[in-house]
Amino acid sequence: MDKQSRIYIAGHRGLVGSAIWNSLERKGYGHLIGRTHAELDLMDPAAVRDFFDRERPEYVFLAAAHVGGIMANNTYRADFIYRNLQIQQNVIGESYRHGIEKLLFLGSTCIYPKDVPQPMREDALLTAPLEYTNEPYAIAKIAGLKICESFNLQYGTNYIAVMPTNLYGPNDNFDLERSHVLPAMIRKIHLAKALHENDWETVRSDLSARPVENIGGTADDDTILSLLERYGIFPGKVELWGTGKPLREFLWSEDMADACTYVMEQIDFADLKGSCLETRNCHINIGTGKEISIGNLAELIARIIGYRGEIAFDDSKPDGTMRKLTDVSKLHGLGWRHTVEIDEGIRTMYAWYTGSTPA
Numbered sequence: 001m002d003k004q005s006r007i008y009i010a011g012h013r014g015l016v017g018s019a020i021w022n023s024l025e026r027k028g029y030g031h032l033i034g035r036t037h038a039e040l041d042l043m044d045p046a047a048v049r050d051f052f053d054r055e056r057p058e059y060v061f062l063a064a065a066h067v068g069g070i071m072a073n074n075t076y077r078a079d080f081i082y083r084n085l086q087i088q089q090n091v092i093g094e095s096y097r098h099g100i101e102k103l104l105f106l107g108s109t110c111i112y113p114k115d116v117p118q119p120m121r122e123d124a125l126l127t128a129p130l131e132y133t134n135e136p137y138a139i140a141k142i143a144g145l146k147i148c149e150s151f152n153l154q155y156g157t158n159y160i161a162v163m164p165t166n167l168y169g170p171n172d173n174f175d176l177e178r179s180h181v182l183p184a185m186i187r188k189i190h191l192a193k194a195l196h197e198n199d200w201e202t203v204r205s206d207l208s209a210r211p212v213e214n215i216g217g218t219a220d221d222d223t224i225l226s227l228l229e230r231y232g233i234f235p236g237k238v239e240l241w242g243t244g245k246p247l248r249e250f251l252w253s254e255d256m257a258d259a260c261t262y263v264m265e266q267i268d269f270a271d272l273k274g275s276c277l278e279t280r281n282c283h284i285n286i287g288t289g290k291e292i293s294i295g296n297l298a299e300l301i302a303r304i305i306g307y308r309g310e311i312a313f314d315d316s317k318p319d320g321t322m323r324k325l326t327d328v329s330k331l332h333g334l335g336w337r338h339t340v341e342i343d344e345g346i347r348t349m350y351a352w353y354t355g356s357t358p359a
């Protein structure tokens, strides 16, 4: 990529897309292209074709997707497979039709089987059944990485598929039901603490910024209390999902963006082709190689927020996969490593969430 290349970041307002945009801007790339969901629905093939015809991007970061945590994946199963297949199909198809220079596709480490040797190596793909809570989403992501690999092998394109671990950072989704665990825990613990301290100003300002079930900060106390109770948030008690025993790995979104720009700038499919043909896997894992239990994550977040109330787990909610640790040796071999550790990331994220630092 040179500094005047036309670079399209699909999903540039999302968690990862916004971090990629900022990272490219900081590096001096001057011709970034973004469209919000309202401006361009990537599900619409004619609109995507028209957009590519007009903007003629040379490089594409495909960070737009239908995304959510365990409950969203498990509940809205049709949306997760159908929308993701359609978005990928449209964006990768038009990228090919326009002969773009290079594309980066973002998958997820949920592509690996549920019971796979840990840490999960790239060649563990398709060796056993998937975790059922996110199977539809994982199948769409597997299709995405195989579309990239297949176009590269048949048509000589330069499409790289990266598989990130669980991500978190500014512009994350803090929905109490549909989000991923880390932003969900930050918000739930923040609210349980505020309720415990009778700090209604904090509770109301949280709901004004992010209404829940259309209930904002102007609702009366009883309405707010019964609303939050439905999500396991009580004065001085928070009820989280599952057993607290699953292990997860978390990567700061700005590290993820840095890895994406690194791969786009430094790695070509030609560099991966040899090992790819040998192992039949061309994608690259992106993670830290470090894990923490959900129970310990809750305690860490509580410590950072200064919450001293009760933390309980509701085992009627799904745990999902019990362990999902990324083997990052391929990534390290390519010359990239993460820089932000989990405690620093949570501190920065909480400061961002409460508005004490700018995004």
Ligand SMILES: NC(=O)C1=CN([C@@H]2O[C@H](COP(=O)(O)OP(=O)(O)OC[C@H]3O[C@@H](n4cnc5c(N)ncnc54)[C@H](OP(=O)(O)O)[C@@H]3O)[C@@H](O)[C@H]2O)C=CC1
Pocket: 010, 011, 012, 013, 014, 015, 016, 017, 036, 037, 038, 040, 041, 042, 043, 062, 063, 064, 065, 066, 067, 087, 106, 107, 108, 109, 164, 165, 166, 167, 168, 171, 172, 173, 180
């Ligand atoms: N967050 C995580 O922990 C992980 C994410 N990933 C992957 O990383 C990528 C980025 O995820 P993340 O940044 O977290 O997700 P976000 O939900 O934060 O961002 C996704 C973006 O895509 C946009 N989008 C969704 N559907 C459409 C559509 N039909 N047309 C146009 N835009 C659309 C969204 O807009 P809007 O919100 O307006 O719909 C949003 O801006 C995804 O491929 C995801 O699967 C992989 C592993 C972990």
Ligand SMILES: C[C@H]1O[C@H](OP(=O)(O)OP(=O)(O)OC[C@H]2O[C@@H](n3cnc4c(=O)[nH]c(N)nc43)[C@H](O)[C@@H]2O)[C@@H](O)[C@@H](O)C1=O
Pocket: 068, 069, 070, 071, 073, 108, 109, 110, 134, 137, 138, 165, 166, 167, 177, 178, 179, 180, 181, 182, 184, 185, 188, 240, 241, 242, 243, 246, 248, 294, 317, 318, 319, 320, 321
């Ligand atoms: C990125 C990744 O994200 C998803 O997989 P996941 O890692 O299972 O998702 P998660 O972040 O929602 O949960 C992680 C763990 O945390 C527990 N947990 C506790 N309390 C809350 C809670 O309050 N909210 C949520 N969401 N989880 C909670 C929860 O029960 C689970 O054990 C898929 O989209 C998958 O496809 C994917 O790619």
